[in-house]
Amino acid sequence: MQNRGLNNKKASGWCRKLLSWYDDHRRDLPWRNESDPYKIWLSEVMLQQTRVETALPYYKRFISEYPTLQKLALAEEGRVLKLWEGLGYYARARHFLQAVREVDCQYGGRVPDTAKEFGGLAGVGEYTQAAVLSIAYHQPLAVVDGNVRRVLCRLFAITEDTSKVKMQREMQRIAQHLLDPSRPGDYNQAIMELGALICIPRAPRCEQCPVAKLCEGRKAGIAAALPVKKKKKVLPIKQYTAVVLLQAQKCLIRCRKERLLHGLWEFPNVVTSDDTDVELSSLLSTPVTLAKDVFQLTHEFSHLRWQISIVLGETTGEVQPQGDGWRWVTVEEMDVLPFPAVYQPVVKMVQKKLRDN
DNA sequence: AAAGCGGGGAA
């Protein structure tokens, strides 16, 4: 890293100040001071791309239902997704369940403590590996997440684009160099806590920062502008028409097999076109008549935008949907199945309709 | 190396 970084004497001052600040200011969170690797692992999975405040109630519900790894290993995926409903990035939940089942049968139920074995599990990347092994097993592995990238870019006034692989490796090397090997788990949580509470994205609270005097970005007056990121491109828009079909106090829904929202349930839908009704009739193998009333839903993902027209439908013949994963469900069954956030208003509307009948 | 993958809170 050439001359970027702290020398050993400054690095020890950095660790002392950071850990001392953490000991005084850390938030009281249920997975802290927790020694069960399973619980620590769950918290790290839930916190991927997710804020602490958002994950907190999900974590509590999840641990309440699955207090041990062994209990989770026996769970049904649908139930796990229901507990994850609204948290997003549902592949996290499916990978975690898969990995936990693997730990249960391959490793006798004990979360492996080697990078090779733990890092080989589904959904465990470089970050999660370092986080769990350092926090649960006190191994000297430094984490690099969004918080750490921001803190390090400011600390060393790094202005390169950190999304590049070369810079990712640089970040990892700097982080590992700064790590306090005597308290690796606390150190990792401390630097992330600093990023979450003090060294925040827009307006860093430098006056409260325990290491402000070490900060090159602050010295150069550019801290708030770091890290430098490339601007994202415009979102593609996809338009769908989804139909609500009710028969005999039940509603027709389908389990998604696509990568996006895999395993979650939705209402029958096609890409909106001039003959949406024909396409829906084809999908359901029977003529479908669409009502005039339509209400629009929009949902923005990180990479695309959905515009969904919701319409009531009537059929004359017997519905024979193409493919599997279709079900006619009651109000009670809808309560139990996981739906993505975008369809929650439809779920509520359908349940009200069925109850009012 | 880049794209795909959710949802929500903060400014």
Added chain:
DNA sequence: TTCCCAGCTTT
């Protein structure tokens, strides 16, 4: 609105 979050997998 815009940003971006205790990232991983697939292409």
